[in-house]
Amino acid sequence: MHDAGGYVDVSTLLPYFITALLVCIGIANLFKFTASKYLYPLGFEAEEQGPAVIKKPLHMDSSTNACAVCQEPGTKRCSRCKTARYCSMECQTKHWNQGHKLDCKATRDPAVVDSKNNSCNSSNGFGTCKKNDSLEKASDTGVPFVASSGGTNDILAKPKKVLFPYEIFVELFSWNKLRLPPCGLINCGNSCFANVVLQCLTYTRPLVAYLLESNHTDKCGRNDWCFLCELQHHVRRVKQSEEPFSPLGILSRIPKMSGSLGYGRQEDAHEFMRVAIDSMQSICLDEVGGEKAVDPDTRETTLIYYIFGGHLQSQVTCTQCDRVSNRYENMMDLNVEIQGEVASLEDALEQFTALEWLDGENRYKCDGCDAYVKALKQLTVHQAPNILTIALKRFQTGRFGKLNKRVTFPETLDLSPYVSGKGNGLHMYKLYAVVVHVDMLNASFFGHYVCYVKDLHGSWYRIDDFKVKRVDLEDVLSERAYMLLYSR
Numbered sequence: 001m002h003d004a005g006g007y008v009d010v011s012t013l014l015p016y017f018i019t020a021l022l023v024c025i026g027i028a029n030l031f032k033f034t035a036s037k038y039l040y041p042l043g044f045e046a047e048e049q050g051p052a053v054i055k056k057p058l059h060m061d062s063s064t065n066a067c068a069v070c071q072e073p074g075t076k077r078c079s080r081c082k083t084a085r086y087c088s089m090e091c092q093t094k095h096w097n098q099g100h101k102l103d104c105k106a107t108r109d110p111a112v113v114d115s116k117n118n119s120c121n122s123s124n125g126f127g128t129c130k131k132n133d134s135l136e137k138a139s140d141t142g143v144p145f146v147a148s149s150g151g152t153n154d155i156l157a158k159p160k161k162v163l164f165p166y167e168i169f170v171e172l173f174s175w176n177k178l179r180l181p182p183c184g185l186i187n188c189g190n191s192c193f194a195n196v197v198l199q200c201l202t203y204t205r206p207l208v209a210y211l212l213e214s215n216h217t218d219k220c221g222r223n224d225w226c227f228l229c230e231l232q233h234h235v236r237r238v239k240q241s242e243e244p245f246s247p248l249g250i251l252s253r254i255p256k257m258s259g260s261l262g263y264g265r266q267e268d269a270h271e272f273m274r275v276a277i278d279s280m281q282s283i284c285l286d287e288v289g290g291e292k293a294v295d296p297d298t299r300e301t302t303l304i305y306y307i308f309g310g311h312l313q314s315q316v317t318c319t320q321c322d323r324v325s326n327r328y329e330n331m332m333d334l335n336v337e338i339q340g341e342v343a344s345l346e347d348a349l350e351q352f353t354a355l356e357w358l359d360g361e362n363r364y365k366c367d368g369c370d371a372y373v374k375a376l377k378q379l380t381v382h383q384a385p386n387i388l389t390i391a392l393k394r395f396q397t398g399r400f401g402k403l404n405k406r407v408t409f410p411e412t413l414d415l416s417p418y419v420s421g422k423g424n425g426l427h428m429y430k431l432y433a434v435v436v437h438v439d440m441l442n443a444s445f446f447g448h449y450v451c452y453v454k455d456l457h458g459s460w461y462r463i464d465d466f467k468v469k470r471v472d473l474e475d476v477l478s479e480r481a482y483m484l485l486y487s488r
Contacts, residue, residue: 069095159297163288169306173386173488175209180456183237184244184466191251192465193269196451197276198247199463200433200485202235203453204387206307211235221287225253227279244466269435269449270335270391270483277332280304300330306386308332313382313420316364318375323368328382333389338407345409345484348392353380353418380420384427388415388486394437402439406480409434411473413486429486437482452476 066073068084069091086092180202185195202208210216211232220226230249237245254261258275261267284302285291291299300309314327336348356377358364364375394402415427432454439447450464452471460476462469 067091159301160295161298162301163284163294163298164301164303164306166301166306169206169303172206172209172213172303175205175213176456177209178212178239178456180208180239182453182455182461182463182468183241184463184468186244186246187465188246188248188251189264190266191247191264192449193267194251194254194272195247195465196269196435196449196463197273198231198234198250199451199453200273200435200483201231201276202238203433203455204307204485205432205456205487206303206386208235210303212239220283222283225256226283227253227257227276228283231280266446268395269437270333273389273483274332277304277308281332308385308387308389310381310385310388311383313380314377315380315420316358316375316377318364318366318368318373320371320373321366321368323366325367331381331385333391334381335391335393338392338394338403338405342407344407345390345392345413348407349415349418353378381415381418382420384415384419386488388413388429390484390486392482392484394482402437404439404480409477409481409484411477426488429488431476431484432487433483433485434476434479434481435483436479449482452479 066085067087070087072087084092084095086095182199182203185191185198187195211228212235216232217226217229220229222229227250230253234247234250252263254263254267254272257279258271261272261275281299281302281304282291284304285294285299288294299305310331311328312331314329316325316327317323334349334352336345336352338348342348342351358375358377363372364377365371366373366375392407394404396402409431411431413429413431415429419427434452436450436452437447438450448464450462452460452462452475454460460471460473462471462475
């Protein structure tokens, strides 16, 4: 017999413990969501202790050595315009916030530009670079594109071989031969992440023009399954079908495309978009012997790279000798943070291209000074892609939930403020597709994807798997977007 005073029925108390735990999780999630809307994430360090972020480079005309803010002796210059002087980092930040960012203009003196195939130096005080004629060649067509073989600063190497004629790409980009009304896709079990990506690709004009006008299947030399062949079949079925259908030919092969993605599981739409683009690029390179058979610059002359590809520039400026070093890397999309006070896409892009101090343990090894020094780093778009895919980082790594706040985005996007060098009027984009993640209780591990697409004649549609509905632009712009697709 148990002592009445010491006996505890665990099964009776268990529901209360579970209820209390769920309440605690709900409160914590609510607090996290509220904090993510109004606060920056915790964990940043003071300026002297590590990298700090400031806005874009600023400018003022100054003929004295006095600090532009407090008039004390200015020992440091603005690393971009080289005219404004400051006595401390606090004054530089204050001056920048007061309006220097509206006037600052970069100088080319001195400049040291490093890339994998080319470099510019300034031993005589002037930066000299090998000029590339790809931009001029593209401009002859009358279409404002930037060829993938050269950036807006004309310093990237010219490819030894062109795999896909750029002139044909321009024709595909302007293709407008038929009306292609959206067709719904059947959800085959957690396949909404793939359905929205297939809808976006179907309304990427140069890609769908290639798939409808050029018979890739007949020219494909692959012996096994080919994503481009299957996508061509999918697009032609969209053209012919009046009823929703199941894209099982692609869904069942997702594990083959990427080991990290599975068929029948809830997956990330942005990850599948990147896998799809990488697969198409690999297929194009396989036609000439594979990625290792051609040089890096030639890899950038495929149809897929012409559509989605571009370059990022990472520029580091030494605060001791003013030496500038540039590094370039390929990009197929932009992945931007939206934490803190970011309320618009422009805010997110400004934060993406903000200057960052390299100091403390992150000091920069300057070749000019041959020492570890304090430096400024800035990431910009060097060569903007013709189709710009932007993913907003809503899902938080290692956390429960996502950032579900509203981030406004425009129908027409001017990318010029975030591009290195002169834009030449080439960086105006129009929105044509939006992917939205619909969740419950801000959860990142489950939910549903829907998308909005603009057909080839300018009409907008909301597509939720097999349901297709005509909508207005205002409906599109009011959404909490996860992915945005823009076209030049």
